[in-house]
Amino acid sequence: MSISEDLPTDSGAPRASNGDGILLSLRKVTKTFGPVRALTDVDLDIHPGKVTALVGDNGAGKSSLIKTISGLWAPDGGSISWEGKEVHLHGPKDAEDLGITTIYQDLALCDNLDIVQNMFLGHEPLEHGMLDESKMEIKARETLKELNVVTVRSVRQLVASLSGGQRQSVAVAKAVMSNAQLVIMDEPTAALGVAQTTMVLELVKRLASRGVAVLMISHNLVDVFEVADRIAVLYLGRLVVEGPASDFDRQSAVEYMTTGMAARAA
Numbered sequence: 001m002s003i004s005e006d007l008p009t010d011s012g013a014p015r016a017s018n019g020d021g022i023l024l025s026l027r028k029v030t031k032t033f034g035p036v037r038a039l040t041d042v043d044l045d046i047h048p049g050k051v052t053a054l055v056g057d058n059g060a061g062k063s064s065l066i067k068t069i070s071g072l073w074a075p076d077g078g079s080i081s082w083e084g085k086e087v088h089l090h091g092p093k094d095a096e097d098l099g100i101t102t103i104y105q106d107l108a109l110c111d112n113l114d115i116v117q118n119m120f121l122g123h124e125p126l127e128h129g130m131l132d133e134s135k136m137e138i139k140a141r142e143t144l145k146e147l148n149v150v151t152v153r154s155v156r157q158l159v160a161s162l163s164g165g166q167r168q169s170v171a172v173a174k175a176v177m178s179n180a181q182l183v184i185m186d187e188p189t190a191a192l193g194v195a196q197t198t199m200v201l202e203l204v205k206r207l208a209s210r211g212v213a214v215l216m217i218s219h220n221l222v223d224v225f226e227v228a229d230r231i232a233v234l235y236l237g238r239l240v241v242e243g244p245a246s247d248f249d250r251q252s253a254v255e256y257m258t259t260g261m262a263a264r265a266a
Contacts (some may be wrong), residue, residue, distance in 0.1 A: 023048045023213050029078035038064035042239045051214040053224040056234035062217050070102040071095035099181035107171045111160035116140045119174045143173045165196030172203050182213040235260035
């Protein structure tokens with residue numbers, strides 16, 4: 001478990017370098033809005049094939065961090081590196097071109113379109129100037145099958161008819177089809193029932209098993225400990241601790257989230 005420089009730590013070991021398989025690296029990232037500092041000197045490494053859970057109380061800076069990574073907001077200080085090379089994201093398109101896909105709580109799906117149309121929206125294949133509907137259907141079915149999504153009756157179902165878990169599945173499948181290397185999921189199990197939550201968490205695990213890096217923002221620590229390989233805690237805009245999930249328990253995670261420090265080690 002690595003802890004920010006403002007807190008005591010038992011280990012002076014440096015963070016892993018990009019040669020150790022780091023996909024995304026943030027160093028001293030800062031974001032301000034007038035007199036309000038939303039992020040302060042955030043250091044974070046995201047690894048391929050790993051689920052990193054980003055947790056923190058309301059106002060901790062989680063949304064600011066994912067919007068900065070997604071290219072919506074440019075950092076006011078610090079650096080962002082992708083596969084060892086510093087990058088400057090001037091908008092969401094820059095992040096998408098790198099391979100970063102963000103799935104927000106609203107999922108950005110169109111209720112009036114079916115599953116196939118949503119999965120290919122903005123990237124429709126053409127054949128002789130016409131939509132290649134057959135190719136779209138086949139690819140959509142294959143992608144959903146690869147992710148073991150078996151609860152939808154037809155890929156031609158309107159998204160408006162899907163459950164919350166099924167909608168998350170479509171959003172994840174869309175990310176897979178775009179060849180995303182990092183999928184950011186913002187509260188993916190919020191307002192879902194038990195069965196739908198289980199479905200979504202299995203999807204998260206499956207993404208990681210394919211070598212995709214997953215950054216999952218969640219208030220639900222049960223879900224966090226179910227799928228996370230690593231946990232990063234934000235407190236008042238600072239990343240106060242980050243490390244393997246096995247280094248935490250629920251009590252220590254809550255203490256870091258609410259006070260910025262833990263009374264004891266996990």
